[in-house]
Amino acid sequence: MGIFVCRNSLRMLNVRWLYHRCLSLYNSNHGFNEAKIKEKLAQFTGGSVDLSKMDNGIAEICINNPSRMNAFTGTMMIELEERISDLENWKNGKGLIVYGAENTFCSGSDLNAVKAISNPQEGMMMCMLMQNTLTRLQRLPLISVALIQGKALGGGAELCTACDFRLMTEGSEIRFVHKQMGLVPGWGGAARLIHLIGSRHALKLLSGALRVHPENALELGLADNILLGTEDGFLSEAENWIMPYIKGPSDVSRAVKKVIISGREQKLEDALRTEKEIFGTVWGGLANLQALAKGTKHK
Numbered sequence: 001m002g003i004f005v006c007r008n009s010l011r012m013l014n015v016r017w018l019y020h021r022c023l024s025l026y027n028s029n030h031g032f033n034e035a036k037i038k039e040k041l042a043q044f045t046g047g048s049v050d051l052s053k054m055d056n057g058i059a060e061i062c063i064n065n066p067s068r069m070n071a072f073t074g075t076m077m078i079e080l081e082e083r084i085s086d087l088e089n090w091k092n093g094k095g096l097i098v099y100g101a102e103n104t105f106c107s108g109s110d111l112n113a114v115k116a117i118s119n120p121q122e123g124m125m126m127c128m129l130m131q132n133t134l135t136r137l138q139r140l141p142l143i144s145v146a147l148i149q150g151k152a153l154g155g156g157a158e159l160c161t162a163c164d165f166r167l168m169t170e171g172s173e174i175r176f177v178h179k180q181m182g183l184v185p186g187w188g189g190a191a192r193l194i195h196l197i198g199s200r201h202a203l204k205l206l207s208g209a210l211r212v213h214p215e216n217a218l219e220l221g222l223a224d225n226i227l228l229g230t231e232d233g234f235l236s237e238a239e240n241w242i243m244p245y246i247k248g249p250s251d252v253s254r255a256v257k258k259v260i261i262s263g264r265e266q267k268l269e270d271a272l273r274t275e276k277e278i279f280g281t282v283w284g285g286l287a288n289l290q291a292l293a294k295g296t297k298h299k
């Protein structure tokens, strides 16, 4: 019995490991040494990445390092990866809101860590970790929203592009400040920005390190809405905003996000095949049968 349990747990661990390997971009075949870069990043402490999962199927991730305008320390990069793993295993989840503590989003990577990891090899290794994590965030079967209050700078601007939607509050800004730091985005923010607003607009934002205010972001298609409420109400406003998109049973909501991911990321023929597979998971399912039995009309 003990051996059986042990073997089963090992199989589960293997499946989980393989699953993460599939969702991630980089592994040891790409020269990525995850353990080594995590060991290095663990030296840069401070702040936290907090996850709460609610009964209504919405989770919240709080980037929490307000004394440094929610900059990502090394330990926070490691924690973000752990929180995404947790969400990958949350089978009832439907939505995710990513926000920053104390009414500002995130000021990018912690400059103390940036200074200490100044050689290109370690810099690229840190990028691989963050690209893996943010790609996994983007591929979660949850509808995700970045709630941007205050500033989303550098890596903070990159983080918000990994969410499906961006809600900005009045006076907030998204700014790819990398060029002013002698850098380019490395957490996948340039590639994702081009998908969102096209290469001409992306080039302007990156080469001019332009401040993108809410109205401008809305026009560009970078933001999806501007929230006009008060500081203590923005989280619940974001929750209300996401609600119509996650209404109904989680398996259907998750299937919707999955067909979007495959349509976005795969070649047409592969995407069509994946879509058929996902369709098979909901066809004849409980929600489908209930809708048929009710004679649902769409007036």
Ligand SMILES: CCC(=O)SCCNC(=O)CCNC(=O)[C@H](O)C(C)(C)COP(=O)(O)OP(=O)(O)OC[C@H]1O[C@@H](n2cnc3c(N)ncnc32)[C@H](O)[C@@H]1OP(=O)(O)O
Residues within 6 Å of the ligand: 067, 068, 069, 071, 072, 107, 108, 109, 110, 111, 112, 151, 153, 154, 155, 156, 177, 178, 181, 183, 186, 187
């Ligand atoms: C992936 C690559 C990247 O992310 S490169 C981009 C890195 N980020 C930056 O360069 C942002 C640098 N910070 C700033 O421009 C300003 O601090 C901003 C965010 C505009 C806030 O200005 P302000 O409202 O005047 O506040 P402040 O400068 O007094 O900051 C408060 C305390 O927070 C700190 N802080 C801020 N950002 C970071 C950061 N990224 N890394 C480490 N610390 C940061 C400031 O140093 C300041 O700390 P202290 O109160 O002086 O101890």
